[in-house]
Amino acid sequence: MDNLDRGILDLLRQNARAGYGDIGGVVGLSASAVKRRVDKLVADRVIRGFTIQVDPAIDGMSTEAYVELFCRGTVAPEELLRILSGVPEVVDAGTVTGSADAIVHIRARDISGLEAALEKVRLAPNVDHTRSAIVLSRLIHRAAE
Amino acid sequence: MDNLDRGILDLLRQNARAGYGDIGGVVGLSASAVKRRVDKLVADRVIRGFTIQVDPAIDGMSTEAYVELFCRGTVAPEELLRILSGVPEVVDAGTVTGSADAIVHIRARDISGLEAALEKVRLAPNVDHTRSAIVLSRLIHRAAE
DNA sequence: CTCGGAATGGACAATCTAGACCGCGGCATT
DNA sequence: AATGCCGCGGTCTAGATTGTCCATTCCGAG
Missing domain, CATH: 3.30.70.920 (Lrp/AsnC effector binding domain/regulation of amino acid metabolism (RAM) domain)
Known part of the structure; x- marks a missing residue:
């Protein structure tokens, strides 16, 4: 759980459907590195789920x-x-x-x-x-x- | 805004990363029909955004x-x-x-x-x-x- | 300095998305 | 009843994305 993870969480909060490549472009990682981190965040239950905001x-x-x-x-x-x-x-x-x-x-x-x-x-x-x-x-x- | 839309919203609430095909399999539509409806829900601002739940x-x-x-x-x-x-x-x-x-x-x-x-x-x-x-x-x- | 483990980036196949295209059925007009 | 329009769904295809492999790099310990 470092600043890279926090950056990824911030981006996902804004748009949970952003591609790994796009996220990586912002935080400075490759798509596969981002995916690994996201998978780990989900496995560790830091990310509880992906959901939508409804009117x-x-x-x-x-x-x-x-x-x-x-x-x-x-x-x-x-x-x-x-x-x-x-x-x-x-x-x-x-x-x-x-x-x-x-x-x-x-x-x-x-x-x-x-x-x-x-x-x-x-x-x-x-x-x-x-x-x-x-x-x-x-x-x-x-x-x- | 009918029962199909409501079903799609329910599924997306549970997992906003579900593929269109998977959603379609549950509600009984093809992937592209689901995509069209999701796009419309987003355009109509019924879906305000895609986000994550963080611990x-x-x-x-x-x-x-x-x-x-x-x-x-x-x-x-x-x-x-x-x-x-x-x-x-x-x-x-x-x-x-x-x-x-x-x-x-x-x-x-x-x-x-x-x-x-x-x-x-x-x-x-x-x-x-x-x-x-x-x-x-x-x-x-x-x-x- | 060397070693070992963890993390990264690149490559590639499998999968999914985005959009074009076509067909069906309802509806209003003629 | 025939016609044209419109909304909605299915199928198809190109392109993008994901998931997974492996070689390489980085970093701390010894």
């Missing part, structure tokens, strides 16, 4: 928001975790630096689903207020679902 | 940030997409409501990797400034991002 609109969960969470006083991460794990629409969440205490990524079927999920988050004790940024158009979605 | 532990991509992007004037989503797709550390991004133009979710190996990725985003024309919230502790992680 989220297809599976109907196309309304998203990033929500900043502001709490009263100090709130332990465990407390936040307890609150958020009860809301299935929460895709992603973490405590963060800055004025907000946490950022929560919510994905729902539509705006009313989003509102309902937000309501559940807000109902939690210690949550002072939230600030939402609703996603207008999704640009990148590298998550493999 | 987060081995890869050590554990430093994350949510970055608000503020642009000068109006920026077309396509322009933002062009900029951001060149930065592999960008996991997730979308234009949003609110004062920021877009929110970008970045995952890097460490703080310096984060800084480098941020630098790449900032270098883009029209990007006025950014505001980052670095993730301190990850609470929820439902998507295999």
Whole structure:
């Protein structure tokens, strides 16, 4: 696992169908060397699989928001975790630096689903207020679902 | 977009490197018919891209940030997409409501990797400034991002 | 300096892709 | 009913890519 492997992983992340020759041209290896490394990365389970990113609109969960969470006083991460794990629409969440205490990524079927999920988050004790940024158009979605 | 397309998407989700012939054998089409449909799905942006799933532990991509992007004037989503797709550390991004133009979710190996990725985003024309919230502790992680 | 192991690059056959071409069936027009 | 058009699938072929071989190079140990 060296910088060559990391370069290969970066390229494959961008386009998992790039040819070995093309990858080699960028990282400075021959096609066969790249193939050997990719095979090894797969065998070592560093690469878990090759997959596609599908338009989220297809599976109907196309309304998203990033929500900043502001709490009263100090709130332990465990407390936040307890609150958020009860809301299935929460895709992603973490405590963060800055004025907000946490950022929560919510994905729902539509705006009313989003509102309902937000309501559940807000109902939690210690949550002072939230600030939402609703996603207008999704640009990148590298998550493999 | 019919059941054949859905079958193809399912197979590609499981293994994006499957050959057209193999896919066709499962869904009941010839290789070229499958290729035509896949090409169309890509052209229609139903398939957003081909990527790999990397073991987060081995890869050590554990430093994350949510970055608000503020642009000068109006920026077309396509322009933002062009900029951001060149930065592999960008996991997730979308234009949003609110004062920021877009929110970008970045995952890097460490703080310096984060800084480098941020630098790449900032270098883009029209990007006025950014505001980052670095993730301190990850609470929820439902998507295999 | 020499040895041994690991990794590389080149060569080649097998395989797969990309695109052209043709045929079939549905549909609107005449 | 006949005609022409259009979408979709199958077959075929040239070209690119993959998978695998082996000789060579590189690097650290002794």
